[in-house]
Amino acid sequence: MRFPLSAxxxxxxxxxxxxxxxxxxxxxxxxxxRPLSAHPLPFKGRLAMGDPDQLPPAxxxxxxxxxxxxxxxxxxxxxxxxxxxxxxxxxxxxIYLGYPMGEYTVTAFASxxxxxxxxxxxxxxxxxxITRSYTIYSQPxxxxxxxxxxxxxxxxxxxxxxxxQGRVVATIAGTE
Numbered sequence: 001m002r003f004p005l006s007a008x009x010x011x012x013x014x015x016x017x018x019x020x021x022x023x024x025x026x027x028x029x030x031x032x033x034r035p036l037s038a039h040p041l042p043f044k045g046r047l048a049m050g051d052p053d054q055l056p057p058a059x060x061x062x063x064x065x066x067x068x069x070x071x072x073x074x075x076x077x078x079x080x081x082x083x084x085x086x087x088x089x090x091x092x093x094x095i096y097l098g099y100p101m102g103e104y105t106v107t108a109f110a111s112x113x114x115x116x117x118x119x120x121x122x123x124x125x126x127x128x129x130i131t132r133s134y135t136i137y138s139q140p141x142x143x144x145x146x147x148x149x150x151x152x153x154x155x156x157x158x159x160x161x162x163x164x165q166g167r168v169v170a171t172i173a174g175t176e
Contacts, residue, residue, distance in 0.1 A: 038158060042169050045069035048115065056154040058161055059112065069121075069172060072113040075153065077146055080105040100133035104140060108149035112157050114168060121171040124160045128152035 038057035047055070047063055048070030055063075059071050083102025089095050107129045114122040130149045132140040161168075 041161065041165055043069060043165075043172055045071045045114065048072050050074060054150070056110075056112070056157045056161070058158045068116060070115045072115065073110070075108060075110045075150060077109075077149065078107045079142065079145075080107075095136055098135050098137060100135055103131055103133045104142070104145055105129060105131045106142070106145040106149045108146075108153045110150075110153035110157055112161070116172050119171075122161070122164060122168045124157050124164075126153040126156035126160070128156070 038061065040061040041058055044062055044064035044067045045059075046065055046067045046069070050071065050073035052060070052063070054075060055071075055073055059073060063071075081102060081104055083089070084092075089101055092099070095101055108127065110126045112122075112124045113120055128149050130145050130152070132145060134140065
């Protein structure tokens with residue numbers, strides 16, 4: 001049985017497209033993305049809850065230990081891995097050509113509350129989902145995915161905080 005050369009070329013092109021598409025990384029964030037350089041907020045606050053090494057840049061640059069305004073920050077990560085049964089992967093010839101064997105997904109959730117005494121003056125949340133496929137020859141590390149997901153939620157929290165900083169400053173000034 002002979003196959004026309006155009007059919008063989010089409011099959012090879014389809015295989016190449018499938019291989020390249022499987023290696024792509026996807027990132028989803030619940031907020032809009034616009035470039036923004038980090039800068040301190042127009043008010044200072046103390047860290048009431050959270051890890052000082054894992055704060056969004058705007059919050060980290062606006063810390064003051066003796067402020068009456070407090071920041072409460074929390075991040076959560078969840079991990080997922082999807083792959084076919086090992087026996088199917090072992091007999092699939094595409095796996096040995098670099099076709100994706102499965103994918104890793106990290107979902108990050110972050111929340112920031114700004115408090116002034118007993119009053120909550122601002123609450124912000126962000127979520128990001130990072131998914132990367134892996135092959136028999138290469139795979140992303142969990143640390144890479146964690147870092148990317150954390151950076152995405154911190155950036156989104158910063159953007160929401162910058163957009164709302166005027167209201168927060170007015171609320172804090174009104175309670176003095």
